[in-house]
Amino acid sequence: MALHWKLVIDCRDPHALADFWAAALEYTVEDPGMLVEQLLAAGQLPEALTLEHGGTRRFRGLAAIRHPDDAYDEVSGTGQGRRFLFQEVPEPKSVKNRLHLDVHAGEGGLDALVDRLESLGAERIEWIDQGPAGRWWVMRDPEGNEFCAAG
Incomplete structure (x- = not known):
């Protein structure tokens, strides 16, 4: 179970x-x-x-x-x-996350997902393009926690 x-x-x-x-x-x-x-x-x-x-x-x-x-x-x-x-917790975030979420785009596609996440308070950090292996945005939530938005 x-x-x-x-x-x-x-x-x-x-x-x-x-x-x-x-x-x-x-x-x-x-x-x-x-x-x-x-x-x-x-x-x-x-x-x-x-x-x-x-x-x-x-x-x-x-x-x-x-x-x-x-x-x-x-x-x-x-x-x-x-x-x-x-x-x-009392202390602020101080280093890169050792664990993060990957949020995958639905029918609207990656651009729509990233736009929606930004409208909620997320921030784009870096575009990653690994060709056939995948493409995604590294982003931060409102408290600075990194996550990825992928197509």
Whole structure:
């Protein structure tokens, strides 16, 4: 049986980065609002560790996205399949990523994908052309994490 997984990404603003990547990948931002409200009501979560985002209370230092077709827990909003968890850390990004995403263009093609990603806040860094082996843009998300957009 395959294991459940999530890719955890350290960042300065987990909610903004989750919004960016949800839009970029056409994923769903997880909404833990019901769980946060339950924890607040039970006195198990201090108000200071929450914030308002997307119309509900969320955990201040955490945000996640999930594939829209995967199962999820309705109370916590936690996906039970392909997920990305963005967690707040105090230090800024300082070196090149050792792991990155490749985002592949759909029917609209690479130019349309790159234009859409830029409209969401991504930045083009370098065009790579390896002929028959492939062509792609190296890009950065709003916090400077590198990723590739390929045709």
